[in-house]
Structures are given as C-alpha cells and as structure tokens.
Amino acid sequence: MTKKVALVTGASSGIGESAADELMKAGFTVYVAARRTDRMAPLGERGAHVLALDLTDDASMVAVVDQILAEQGRIDVLVNNAGYGSFGAIEDVPIEEGRRQFEVNLFALARLTQLVLPAMRAQKSGRIINVSSIGARFYEPFGGWYHATKYAVEGLSNCMRLEVAPFGVKVVLIAPAAIRSEWHGIAGDSLEEASGSTAYGKYARRARKMMDQAYKPSTSVGPEVVGEKIAKAATAKRPAAVYPVGKGARMIRSSVDFTPTAIYDAAIGRAYGSR
Numbered sequence: 001m002t003k004k005v006a007l008v009t010g011a012s013s014g015i016g017e018s019a020a021d022e023l024m025k026a027g028f029t030v031y032v033a034a035r036r037t038d039r040m041a042p043l044g045e046r047g048a049h050v051l052a053l054d055l056t057d058d059a060s061m062v063a064v065v066d067q068i069l070a071e072q073g074r075i076d077v078l079v080n081n082a083g084y085g086s087f088g089a090i091e092d093v094p095i096e097e098g099r100r101q102f103e104v105n106l107f108a109l110a111r112l113t114q115l116v117l118p119a120m121r122a123q124k125s126g127r128i129i130n131v132s133s134i135g136a137r138f139y140e141p142f143g144g145w146y147h148a149t150k151y152a153v154e155g156l157s158n159c160m161r162l163e164v165a166p167f168g169v170k171v172v173l174i175a176p177a178a179i180r181s182e183w184h185g186i187a188g189d190s191l192e193e194a195s196g197s198t199a200y201g202k203y204a205r206r207a208r209k210m211m212d213q214a215y216k217p218s219t220s221v222g223p224e225v226v227g228e229k230i231a232k233a234a235t236a237k238r239p240a241a242v243y244p245v246g247k248g249a250r251m252i253r254s255s256v257d258f259t260p261t262a263i264y265d266a267a268i269g270r271a272y273g274s275r
C-alpha cells in the first residue's frame with residue numbers, strides 16, 4: 001500500500017519536531033521544513049526528508065511543495081505549524097514587524113494550503129492541520145499582533161473547513177496552551193525589546209515575568225503532547241474540528257467565551273497590573 005505523505009513546517013524545534021516524529025511512528029512518509037536545516041538533521045537520521053523553507057519567501061514555499069509532489073506524487077497531510085510570537089505594546093511594535101508576524105503566522109499558512117489543495121482535491125482526500133493557540137480566544141496586553149494572527153488563523157480555517165469538505169479534505173485546528181519550546185524565549189525577548197524601556201516598560205516587565213511563570217513545568221507541558229495530538233488529528237477517521245491541548249487549554253478557551261468582557265478585562269488587567 002502507498003505510504004501517506006505529510007509535510008510539517010517549523011520542524012527545526014518544539015512542536016513541529018515532535019509532530020514529525022509522531023507522524024513517522026504512525027507510518028507516514030514525512031517531509032520536514034524550516035530555515036535551520038542543520039537543526040533538522042537528527043530528524044533526517046530518523047527517516048524524515050529535510051527541506052529548507054522560509055515562509056516569508058513565496059518561491060521557497062512553491063519549491064517545497066513542487067519537490068514533494070515530484071518525489072511522491074501525492075500529499076496527504078499539511079501541518080501548518082511554523083510560527084512565532086511577536087510581543088510588545090501596539091504603540092511600540094513597528095507596523096513592519098506586525099506585517100511580518102502576519103506574513104509568517106497567517107499568509108504563509110494560507111499560501112502553503114493553496115499550493116497543496118489541487119493535489120488533495122485530485123486525490124479526493126487530505127488534511128490541513130493548522131496550529132492555532134489558546135491565544136485565538138484568550139487575550140492579554142502586549143500580545144496584540146500575535147493574538148490577532150491566531151484569531152485570523154481560526155477565522156480562515158473555519159471558513160475553509162466548509163469550503164473544502166465537498167472535496168474530501170478536512171481542516172483541523174490544534175489549540176495549544178503553554179508548551180515548552182523555543183517559542184516562549186523568542187516571545188519574551190520581543191516583548192522586552194519592543195516595550196521594555198518605553199512608557200509601557202513597567203507593565204511589560206511584569207508581563208514578561210508572568211510569561212516566564214506560565215512556562216514553568218507545573219503550568220506547561222512538553223511539545224511531545226502536542227505532537228501526539230497532531231498525529232491523532234492526522235489519523236482519526238473523523239477528526240475533531242479543534243483539539244485544545246496542554247494544561248488548562250480547554251478551560252481557558254471556553255472561559256473567554258462565557259465571561260462578560262468587562263469582567264474578563266478587569267481580571268486580566270489586575271493580573272498584569274494595568275488596572
């Protein structure tokens with residue numbers, strides 16, 4: 001029987017690396033892609049096909065999908081996992097950086113999806129697995145750009161799920177809570193760089209401490225927990241539309257929906273010292 005083929009973006013670290021391992025365990029031929037190909041060499045030794053990918057470069061995305069289709073003639077699962085957290089007060093973060101955040105977290109996800117859908121429609125089957133966040137519902141000061149991208153990922157995915165269903169293609173959202181990876185350091189550093197010494201400095205430094213707190217072992221989980229969930233989303237006969245994953249993920253997502261905005265704002269504002 002032909003092996004199913006998966007592409008995992010952002011596999012040089014964290015969730016993407018774990019997802020690639022879990023998909024290989026589940027029997028997929030796995031292509032892994034990121035800018036740092038050296039960091040994916042161990043995955044290559046474990047059987048993955050390693051490709052260079054820069055999500056801010058259209059030609060790079062086209063080349064990756066072309067190579068997979070040329071070598072395998074099919075693509076069954078796209079895991080749009082790559083992304084980063086750009087933090088800082090909206091007043092402080094240069095608009096150019098806001099655009100870059102959307103380029104990587106949203107537009108590249110949409111572009112790769114466009115590139116794989118013709119093959120999936122021809123096969124009459126396929127799965128697009130988009131890594132969102134609890135931050136697509138939950139919100140906090142200094143996370144404006146990041147949260148905006150994840151809200152957008154969910155809006156886009158929900159519409160697309162209905163569009164591609166007639167062609168046998170399923171769209172699944174993965175919504176992680178705090179996961180120990182490189183994400184937290186990159187997000188925290190961006191917050192300090194953007195707002196650590198501006199009018200927002202006092203609150204930004206407090207927010208960084210809260211972020212550090214959230215990534216302690218007692219309140220976070222390792223990336224393998226998400227990797228396993230992604231493999232489940234890729235293999236379940238009837239996958240859920242959304243898989244919350246990590247400590248408190250389900251509760252945090254739904255608590256925002258069921259809490260009046262004024263009460264939510266007061267609680268979060270008090271926690272961050274801005275009210």
Ligand SMILES: NC(=O)c1ccc[n+]([C@@H]2O[C@H](COP(=O)([O-])OP(=O)(O)OC[C@H]3O[C@@H](n4cnc5c(N)ncnc54)[C@H](OP(=O)(O)O)[C@@H]3O)[C@@H](O)[C@H]2O)c1
Nearest residue numbers: 010012013014015034035036055082083133179181182183
């Ligand atoms: N960790 C969390 O707490 C958490 C929670 C909710 C959601 N998420 C989401 O989960 C996903 C994976 O994050 P993670 O926690 O595994 O973070 P991570 O360890 O920082 O990994 C991020 C991956 O994205 C890739 N990437 C970043 N910019 C890229 C670009 N321009 N082109 C190609 N690849 C790029 C990185 O590869 P290169 O740098 O090598 O290119 C890396 O492999 C992200 O979408 C993140 O927003 C994470």
